[in-house]
Amino acid sequence: MSLRIKKLGFLLLSVALTLLSNAIRAEDGYELWLRYVKVDNPALLSEYQEAITGIYVEGSTPVVNSAKEELILGLNGLLAKPIQEVKTVSDGTVIVTSSPDAQLLSALGVTDLKNVCGEDGYMIKLVNYKGKKNIAIVATTDRGLLYGAFNFLRLIQTQKPVKEFSVTTKAALKYRLLNHWDNLNRTVERGYAGFSIWNWHLLPDYISPRYKDYARANASIGINGTVINNVNANALILTKNYLVKVAALANVFRAYGIKVYLTARFSAPIEIGGLKTADPLDPEVRAWWKAKTEEIYTYIPDFGGFLVKANSEGQPGPQNYDRNHADGAIMLGEALAPHNGIVMWRAFVYDHEVPDDRAKQAYNEFKPLDGSFLPNVFVQVKNGAIDFQPREPFHPLFGALPKTPVMMEFQITQEYLGQATNLCYMAPYYKECLESDTYYKGQGSTVAKVIDGSLDKHINTGMAGVSNIGDERNWTGHPFAQSNWYCYGRLAWDMNLTSEQIADEWIRMTFTNKTQFVEPVKKMMLESRETVVNYMTPLGLHHIMGESHHYGPGPWVSGGRPDWTAPYYHRADSAGIGFNRSSTGSNAVSQYYPEVRSMFNDPKTCPDIYLLWFHHLPWDYRLKSGNTLWNEMCIKYNAGVDSVRAMNSLWDEMAGYIDTERFQHVKMLLNIQEKEARWWRDACLLYFQTFSKLPFPANMEKPEHSLDYYKSLKFKFAPGI
Numbered sequence: 001m002s003l004r005i006k007k008l009g010f011l012l013l014s015v016a017l018t019l020l021s022n023a024i025r026a027e028d029g030y031e032l033w034l035r036y037v038k039v040d041n042p043a044l045l046s047e048y049q050e051a052i053t054g055i056y057v058e059g060s061t062p063v064v065n066s067a068k069e070e071l072i073l074g075l076n077g078l079l080a081k082p083i084q085e086v087k088t089v090s091d092g093t094v095i096v097t098s099s100p101d102a103q104l105l106s107a108l109g110v111t112d113l114k115n116v117c118g119e120d121g122y123m124i125k126l127v128n129y130k131g132k133k134n135i136a137i138v139a140t141t142d143r144g145l146l147y148g149a150f151n152f153l154r155l156i157q158t159q160k161p162v163k164e165f166s167v168t169t170k171a172a173l174k175y176r177l178l179n180h181w182d183n184l185n186r187t188v189e190r191g192y193a194g195f196s197i198w199n200w201h202l203l204p205d206y207i208s209p210r211y212k213d214y215a216r217a218n219a220s221i222g223i224n225g226t227v228i229n230n231v232n233a234n235a236l237i238l239t240k241n242y243l244v245k246v247a248a249l250a251n252v253f254r255a256y257g258i259k260v261y262l263t264a265r266f267s268a269p270i271e272i273g274g275l276k277t278a279d280p281l282d283p284e285v286r287a288w289w290k291a292k293t294e295e296i297y298t299y300i301p302d303f304g305g306f307l308v309k310a311n312s313e314g315q316p317g318p319q320n321y322d323r324n325h326a327d328g329a330i331m332l333g334e335a336l337a338p339h340n341g342i343v344m345w346r347a348f349v350y351d352h353e354v355p356d357d358r359a360k361q362a363y364n365e366f367k368p369l370d371g372s373f374l375p376n377v378f379v380q381v382k383n384g385a386i387d388f389q390p391r392e393p394f395h396p397l398f399g400a401l402p403k404t405p406v407m408m409e410f411q412i413t414q415e416y417l418g419q420a421t422n423l424c425y426m427a428p429y430y431k432e433c434l435e436s437d438t439y440y441k442g443q444g445s446t447v448a449k450v451i452d453g454s455l456d457k458h459i460n461t462g463m464a465g466v467s468n469i470g471d472e473r474n475w476t477g478h479p480f481a482q483s484n485w486y487c488y489g490r491l492a493w494d495m496n497l498t499s500e501q502i503a504d505e506w507i508r509m510t511f512t513n514k515t516q517f518v519e520p521v522k523k524m525m526l527e528s529r530e531t532v533v534n535y536m537t538p539l540g541l542h543h544i545m546g547e548s549h550h551y552g553p554g555p556w557v558s559g560g561r562p563d564w565t566a567p568y569y570h571r572a573d574s575a576g577i578g579f580n581r582s583s584t585g586s587n588a589v590s591q592y593y594p595e596v597r598s599m600f601n602d603p604k605t606c607p608d609i610y611l612l613w614f615h616h617l618p619w620d621y622r623l624k625s626g627n628t629l630w631n632e633m634c635i636k637y638n639a640g641v642d643s644v645r646a647m648n649s650l651w652d653e654m655a656g657y658i659d660t661e662r663f664q665h666v667k668m669l670l671n672i673q674e675k676e677a678r679w680w681r682d683a684c685l686l687y688f689q690t691f692s693k694l695p696f697p698a699n700m701e702k703p704e705h706s707l708d709y710y711k712s713l714k715f716k717f718a719p720g721i
């Protein structure tokens with residue numbers, strides 16, 4: 001091709017892209033995945049316009065009204081024509097009902113709707129009803145209708161042909177919660193999207209429109225509860241002054257099927273109750289919690305319950321009084337039981353005085369307590385035994401507490417996965433844990449099956465996600481961090497969804513349905529988590545991040561309590577690297593069922609991704625790839641950097657398919673991510689090289705700075721502390 005023709009082609013392409021981008025409205029991300037822009041496929045648009053003429057909604061409770069309002073808002077936007085509520089059913093009416101008559105049920109082909117949908121599920125189906133062609137959204141509860149309404153809109157947002165409108169779904173878990181680590185002064189622990197969205201100072205009188213939009217977004221992905229204050233709690237939230245504020249939020253959320261929960265500070269009876277002790281066996285303390293709980297229910301009649309972080313990282317707890325976790329949890333469980341409230345007692349506990357492997361401590365403390373809690377008490381367990389590291393093997397407590405409802409705790413905020421500057425789509429991270437086989441009841445006893453209660457017939461089941469939401473205009477800071485809020489909710493609803501399915505729908509709703517955008521961006525998202533692991537903590541490395549703020553690399557971080565230092569975890573020395581948790585080391589492997597134990601115990605069978613989690617291996621150890629450990633580490637760190645570069649150039653090609661505002665935002669963040677990936681690689685490899693004393697592979701890019709330079713970097717005001 002001659003240069004002139006090439007140039008002409010390029011010119012035409014830029015003109016076309018400019019025209020296209022001019023046609024795209026400016027966006028700031030506030031609307032999340034609920035944008036409801038006109039369907040841009042003319043054929044589909046007319047198909048929808050023909051198939052949908054009005055909505056017929058039975059009932060008028062606040063939740064049903066929310067469903068109705070959302071349908072009208074969404075359909076008007078998507079179909080670009082006025083869609084109203086109608087009082088009689090005709091062709092094209094969307095029928096929304098939680099009490100379908102026999103005729104509708106037979107049109108749907110079901111006899112026992114409750115069995116099909118459970119409490120929160122729903123059906124969406126094309127039906128012939130009373131001689132008319134309709135679309136039915138049916139459920140057994142108002143909440144089910146609301147979720148069905150959002151799913152119906154999603155079908156159109158993701159441009160499914162009308163003939164494919166057919167959904168039958170049931171929630172996998174009963175409690176699908178967000179955990180906010182928001183403080184009363186509006187800072188957010190490990191929050192990277194500005195300050196807390198709860199404006200405590202102006203509540204209860206000023207109700208920010210954000211509260212309703214927050215509830216809509218959550219309801220759209222099936223979230224039905226929210227713990228609004230930090231697990232490092234302040235007892236003031238339990239005083240009247242704050243309870244009226246909490247009640248104001250609960251009033252907004254209620255219409256979206258969302259209950260409010262609070263973190264309870266264990267020492268509250270002393271701090272705000274004037275008692276001398278918080279001993280859970282003290283009758284006065286028990287009476288105080290009972291009365292406090294009753295008071296809360298006078299403000300918030302559907303209050304969900306308490307989350308507790310006890311005897312962990314300085315938080316008070318029953319062990320301060322020589323009692324155990326069950327004693328504390330039972331006291332609160334008893335106070336909540338008459339109101340149908342629940343306790344979520346966190347298993348994130350470890351004691352730096354205990355000279356044992358930190359990875360073993362939660363299991364050691366909780367395993368003996370199995371069976372001593374109450375039916376309304378959950379033990380809430382993080383996905384892994386250390387702390388939301390970029391990669392951890394599943395927590396051995398999954399499968400170890402058959403007599404206790406166990407709630408999963410995932411982190412949505414990217415404390416250890418690049419905070420708000422790195423694009424990291426976390427569905428593959430959540431799925432990796434959920435799909436891990438515990439072997440608790442033989443092969444196939446996945447973590448998902450432990451938490452959905454099916455292995456032990458638990459009725460109380462749940463998942464908690466530590467929120468990444470703040471008051472930044474786009475809610476999550478990084479535009480792609482919205483996908484983590486989204487995928488968390490979708491997985492809490494249905495753990496069988498694939499990361500790919502979820503990414504696909506999120507991209508279509510959040511950005512565009514154009515295949516040229518959807519496919520490459522989806523691929524980029526799906527690979528992004530592995531990329532982050534590669535340039536931060538490949539091969540099972542963990543806990544080597546910056547001190548306190550956890551921003552950037554810090555494999556040299558030492559001093560203070562050993563289990564907060566990096567060398568405690570990587571154990572690099574002249575002989576090799578890695579934490580020996582095998583039977584010749586801390587024997588943390590013994591906490592897993594035999595099949596898993598023997599797999600992890602032998603470096604030959606231990607998956608490479610967990611190798612240095614469980615083994616301390618020589619620098620010249622040969623991996624399955626044939627490379628030495630040192631070379632493989634270098635290769636992984638480099639691959640991570642290369643992948644970020646590839647993401648960055650791929651993103652360049654996406655210009656023109658979406659609004660310039662969000663495009664540029666992501667572009668600038670990818671530039672930051674590229675710098676940070678190199679920083680991680682260079683700092684970690686230079687540091688580990690001081691032990692390995694081995695050269696970098698010949699073709700490897702040279703580190704930009706010296707190790708001393710990386711060690712000297714300080715970030716006094718890094719966000720999230």
Ligand code: GCW
Nearest residue numbers: 181189190231232309348387
């Ligand atoms: O990962 C650690 C975080 C703390 C957090 C703690 C927890 C809320 O660095 O900031 O405290 O976990 O989960 O309790």
